[in-house]
Amino acid sequence: MQLRPLGPGAPAVTAVSFGAMPLSLAGRPSEAQAVAVLHAALDAGVTLIDTANVYCEGESDIGHNERLVAQALRTWQGPREAVVVATKGGLTRPRGAWVRDGRPGAITRSCDASLRALGVERIDLYQLHALDERVPLADSVGALADLQRTGKIRWIGVSNFSVADIDEALTLCDVVTVQNRLNPFFREALDEGVLAHCRTLGIGFLAYSPVGGGRLNRTLPGHSVVAGIARTHGVSAHAVVEAWVLAQAPNVIIIPGARTVEHARDSLTADALALSPGELDAIDRAEFSRA
Template identity: 50%
Template structure:
């Protein structure tokens, strides 16, 4: 597994991470099987796991995924080698997804995540989403306070625009951005987000990189992905992940997995090299109008 820098943190993590969400939502595997999935991913070289307090069925289960990851790492021979990134800023009343990024709420969520993960400090704590009724500066300010208090080490953002990244940077150093990105959702290549991350040395964590639960079948059935995959003797999902890695040095895809086979398959993309012909074919099938670095600086 190749490594990539986690923004400006000085940390190096696997170029493919593991998204923990499928292990805690509807249709999730039993706890023992979920731990096996996490361990399979770690054995395959993954050293970055992404989670959130709201990866659960409803508000009564807040912290389910974090506790699951903590249990898996307790059984792992080298837990210190794994970076766990979590998020706060959403709630799950009745199973809905509701934004609440009020400073008071974020601080309480962080305290709960510390207990769920069983750590003295969270390596990467991310604002899960911008709250329409709370100024972004107030939400990021709360994370800055948590950082000064030693409860979190680094601050990240999720589901943000380039303009919002710029606003957050005025409040605190931002080391990562986590947005939806993949062959089926390429908007961040043309709206300035990825170019800005490149210019500012911010890690870009691509979630749903192979389409998520709804788009994975489109990825699996895409003729170009299937043809390139056949040439390499791998799955179309691996090609989709390798394409993202080839697009930018700051991108770290974090595909989810609820099965051991999926975890192993995704991790294998971290060692896959696409040829110039492969990339040309994929570029034709999935065109990207990438914003220049100078344009990103002007956002």
């Protein structure tokens, strides 16, 4: 599998990595199946797993996804030291809602809980999940810098940040990664210059929802442009779209999720799929309806 730099001072990881979120939300698979999915990704060579404390069904379930990841790594026969685990803080799940909480104390408590859930003394990559408009960016990102200084986290990442947000964060600490949405349905990371800015700075761009997420990804097999390219290469429509995302810049790392071993393996086919300039342009120009 191809490797790409995670970011300044961090190792290279697989360009196609794994987002564990679907394993813990409503409709999630059994624990055994979830671990099997994670093992399939790891066995295929994936070296980064993205999780979060709030990937769960509600407040009483906080840490579910992190515990799954910890169990999968604990029972995996491969080299644990070769895998980067990225988690996040800054959101809560009261009554199943998604609520931002960027207060420094809340972030510190979330990090401590994540350390316990993951069963580690230091988190590889800890990301601010999203900015809380009630809390100054400097306070939230400053909390991450404090966690790094005390040895609880190794690298700092941010998520759902604009170019201006990234620049402000960089005055406070070294930012290794930015995790924002990128797919043909939602191209704001391209249109607003976030991806290009990260590339200039050498910051890794973790692309979440690379096939659209939710109901949108289910429309891809019926999309005429994508389906035609998929037939040409003998791959799935999802693999085509993931390859398009990877082709946007050499610092892009995609983190597709899966609930079955088959889907996890299918995502990995994007790693070796080289779309032609004409195919990339066709996807660029195609309309992708969100309706």
